[in-house]
Amino acid sequence: METQKKKRLTCHVDLDAFIPATDAEKEYMVQMRPSTTFFKDGVKRLYKNKIAFISFIVIVLIALGSIVIPIFWPYSYEDQLGVQPGKPVDSSYKNLLPFEYGKTEQAKIESGETVFPHVFGTDSAGRDYFIRVIYGTRVSLAVGFFASIIVLLIGTVVGSVSGYFGGKVDMIIMRIVDIIYSLPDMLMVILLATVLKLTLKPVIEGTVLESVGSNIISLFIVFALLYWVGMARLIRGQILSLREQEYVLSARATGAGGFWIIRKHLIPNCISVVIISAALQIPSAIFTESYLSFLGLGVNAPMPSLGSLAADALNGLTTYPYRLIIPAIVISLIVLSLNLFGDGLRDAFDPKLNA
Amino acid sequence: MNSKTLLYIVKRILLAVFTVWVVITVTFFVMHSVPGGPFVGEKATTPAVQAAMEAKYGLDKPLYEQYFTYLGDIVTKFDFGPSLKQRGRMVIDIIMDGMKTSMMLGLIAAAVSTLVGIVLGAVAALRRNKLIDRVIMVLTTAFVSMPSFIMGALLLALFAVQLKLVPANGSTPAGLILPIITLALYPMAYITRLTRSSMLDVLGQDYIRTAKAKGVSGPRIIFGHALKNSLIPVLTYLGPMLAYIVTGSLVVEQIFAVPGIGRAFVSSITNRDYPMIMGTTIILAVLIVVMNLVTDILYKIVDPRITLE
Numbered sequence: 001m002e003t004q005k006k007k008r009l010t011c012h013v014d015l016d017a018f019i020p021a022t023d024a025e026k027e028y029m030v031q032m033r034p035s036t037t038f039f040k041d042g043v044k045r046l047y048k049n050k051i052a053f054i055s056f057i058v059i060v061l062i063a064l065g066s067i068v069i070p071i072f073w074p075y076s077y078e079d080q081l082g083v084q085p086g087k088p089v090d091s092s093y094k095n096l097l098p099f100e101y102g103k104t105e106q107a108k109i110e111s112g113e114t115v116f117p118h119v120f121g122t123d124s125a126g127r128d129y130f131i132r133v134i135y136g137t138r139v140s141l142a143v144g145f146f147a148s149i150i151v152l153l154i155g156t157v158v159g160s161v162s163g164y165f166g167g168k169v170d171m172i173i174m175r176i177v178d179i180i181y182s183l184p185d186m187l188m189v190i191l192l193a194t195v196l197k198l199t200l201k202p203v204i205e206g207t208v209l210e211s212v213g214s215n216i217i218s219l220f221i222v223f224a225l226l227y228w229v230g231m232a233r234l235i236r237g238q239i240l241s242l243r244e245q246e247y248v249l250s251a252r253a254t255g256a257g258g259f260w261i262i263r264k265h266l267i268p269n270c271i272s273v274v275i276i277s278a279a280l281q282i283p284s285a286i287f288t289e290s291y292l293s294f295l296g297l298g299v300n301a302p303m304p305s306l307g308s309l310a311a312d313a314l315n316g317l318t319t320y321p322y323r324l325i326i327p328a329i330v331i332s333l334i335v336l337s338l339n340l341f342g343d344g345l346r347d348a349f350d351p352k353l354n355a
Numbered sequence: 356m357n358s359k360t361l362l363y364i365v366k367r368i369l370l371a372v373f374t375v376w377v378v379i380t381v382t383f384f385v386m387h388s389v390p391g392g393p394f395v396g397e398k399a400t401t402p403a404v405q406a407a408m409e410a411k412y413g414l415d416k417p418l419y420e421q422y423f424t425y426l427g428d429i430v431t432k433f434d435f436g437p438s439l440k441q442r443g444r445m446v447i448d449i450i451m452d453g454m455k456t457s458m459m460l461g462l463i464a465a466a467v468s469t470l471v472g473i474v475l476g477a478v479a480a481l482r483r484n485k486l487i488d489r490v491i492m493v494l495t496t497a498f499v500s501m502p503s504f505i506m507g508a509l510l511l512a513l514f515a516v517q518l519k520l521v522p523a524n525g526s527t528p529a530g531l532i533l534p535i536i537t538l539a540l541y542p543m544a545y546i547t548r549l550t551r552s553s554m555l556d557v558l559g560q561d562y563i564r565t566a567k568a569k570g571v572s573g574p575r576i577i578f579g580h581a582l583k584n585s586l587i588p589v590l591t592y593l594g595p596m597l598a599y600i601v602t603g604s605l606v607v608e609q610i611f612a613v614p615g616i617g618r619a620f621v622s623s624i625t626n627r628d629y630p631m632i633m634g635t636t637i638i639l640a641v642l643i644v645v646m647n648l649v650t651d652i653l654y655k656i657v658d659p660r661i662t663l664e
Binding site for chain 2: 179183187190191192195198287291294295296307311314317321325327328339340
C-alpha cells in the first residue's frame with residue numbers, strides 16, 4: 001500500500017509511546033537526591049552557619065537552664081533565708097559572699113550535715129542570689145518572648161489587611177502607623193507604664209493576672225499599643241508585592257475570599273520575614289524591660305528580672321560588684337546570641353539575599 | 356529643590372506638628388486617668404484643704420476645660436503649670452535649669468559617637484577581614500548588646516570606684532567624661548557598623564573602579580569619592596540617635612548624678628510629680644520629633660534619588 005507515509009493530522013495514537021519503561025530507563029529517572037522543602041533548605045543553611053548555630057545552642061541552654069534549675073534547687077527566689085516564722089530575724093544571712101554560709105547553716109556543717117552552697121552568695125534581703133539570677137533570666141526571656149508574640153500577631157494582622165485591601169483602608173491604617181511611628185517610643189512607654197501601674201492594680205486584683213504583676217502587664221499593653229507598627233509596615237510591604245503574583249489572581253478567579261487568600265497564600269509566603277523580625281524583637285523587649293526596671297517600673301518585687309537585679313545591684317556596687325556583673329553578663333549573652341541567631345536566620349531563610 | 360521636594364517638606368512638617376499635638380493630648384489624658392487624681396496618696400488632708408488645693412490647680416473644672424487650658428498655656432505661654440512636689444517652682448523653670456547640662460552632655464556624646472563611629476567604620480571597611488576589622492566588629496557587637504545603664508554602672512565601678520581616674524559625681528566637668536562615654540558607646544557602635552557596610556557597598560561601585568583606572572590616588576578615592584557617598588545612610592541614623600541619647604540620658608544622669616533633665620524626670624516619676632512628668636515628656640518628645648523632622652528633610656535634600664513614601 002502506498003499510504004504508509006505519515007499522516008501529520010491523524011488522531012491515531014502512537015502506541016509505542018505507551019509501552020512500560022524498562023528498568024534501565026527507570027533508573028535514569030530516579031532523582032539524585034530527595035527533594036527538599038524551603039524549610040529544610042533553610043535549616044541546612046542555618047546549620048552550616050557556625051556562629052548562628054552556636055548562638056542557637058546558647059539560647060537553648062540558657063532557656064532550659066532557667067526552666068529546669070529551679071525545680072531541684074533547694075532555695076527559692078523569694079525566701080529570705082534569715083527569716084524563720086516565730087524566730088528573730090537572723091541577719092547573718094544578709095549579703096553573704098559566694099560560698100559563705102549563715103550562722104545556723106555553719107552550725108549544721110560543723111555537726112556533719114551538708115548544706116547546699118550559695119553559689120553567688122545572698123542579696124541584701126538574705127535571698128539566694130544564684131536562684132534569683134536563674135529566675136530573673138526566666139522572667140526576662142518570657143517577657144521578651146511574649147512581647148514579641150504580641151507584636152507579631154498585631155503587626156501581621158494589621159499589616160496584611162492594610163496591604164491586601166489597599167485603598168482607603170490602607171491609607172487610614174498607614175496614617176495611624178505614621179503617627180505612632182513618630183511618637184518617641186521610650187517616653188510613651190515610661191508614661192504609660194507609670195500610669196498603668198496605678199490604674200491596673202485594682203482591676204487585676206484577685207485574678208490570675210495578679211501573680212504576673214501589673215508592671216509586666218502594662219509592659220505588654222505598651223508593646224501591643226506601640227511596637228506593632230514596625231512589623232505592620234514590614235508585612236504590608238511584603239503583601240503589596242506578593243498580591244500581584246499570579247497565584248493570587250488564580251485563587252481569586254476560583255472564588256477565594258480576601259481573608260482566605262491572606263491566610264492561605266500571602267502570610268505563608270512572607271512567614272520567613274515575619275519570624276526573623278520577631279526573633280530580633282525579643283532582644284529589644286528585654287532591653288525595654290531592663291530599662292523600665294531601672295526606673296522602678298519593671299517587674300513587681302519580689303519577682304526578679306535581669307534588669308531589676310542589675311538595677312538593685314547599683315546600690316552596693318562598691319562592695320558587691322559581682323551582683324551587677326553576673327546579670328550584666330547574662331543579659332549581654334542573651335541579647336548577643338539572639339541578635340546573631342536572628343542574623344543567621346535572615347541569611348538562611350530570606351531567599352532574596354542568597355542569590 | 357523642586358516642587359515635589361517642597362511638598363514633601365510641607366507634608367512632613369504638618370505630620371510633625373500633628374504628632375506633637377498627639378503627644379500632648381495623650382500625655383494629658385493618660386495622666387488624668389490615674390484613679391483619684393494627683394493628690395491621692397498625699398498626707399491625710401481635710402476635705403476643705405483638698406477642695407482648696409483642687410481649686411488652686413484647676414482640678415475642679417471639667418476635664419475638657421482643663422485640657423484646653425493646658426493646651427492653650429503651652430502653645431501661647433510655653434507654660435506647663437506649677438510643680439506639685441517642688442512647691443513654688445514652675446515646671447518649665449526646673450526643665451530649663453537642667454537643660455543646659457543635658458544639652459551639653461547630649462551634644463558632645465552625639466558628636467563623639469558620630470566622629471569616632473565614622474572613622475572606625477571606614478577603617479574597618481578599608482581593612483576588610485583583617486585583624487583590625489575583626490576587632491572593631493567584635494567590640495561593636497558587644498557594645499550594642501548591653502543596656503546603657505549596665506554599661507554605665509560597669510564603667511563607673513571600673514574607672515571611678517576601682518581605678519579612681521575620674522570623679523564618680525557628674526556635677527563637675529571631669530565627672531562628665533564617663534556619662535559622655537556611656538551615652539556615646541551604643542550609637543558609636545551602630546554608626547561604625549552602618550559606615551562599614553555602606554562603605555563596602557560604595558567601594559564596589561563602578562565609579563570607584565573608574566577612579567582607580569584613571570590613576571586617582573588612594574586617599575583621594577577614599578575621601579573624595581567613597582566616604583561622601585557612604586555617609587548618606589549614616590545621616591538617616593542621626594534622628595534615631597538623638598532620640599536614643601535623649602532617653603538614654605534619663606538613665607545615665609541618674610547613675611552619675613548629673614544635674615540634668617533626665618534626673619529631674621526620673622525623680623518626678625518616683626515621687627509622682629504629675630505636672631513635671633507631663634511637662635518633661637512633652638518637651639523631650641518635641642525635641643525628638645523636631646530632630647527626626649530635620650533628619651528626614653536633610654536626607655531628602657542630600658540624596659534626591661530617594662523617594663520617600
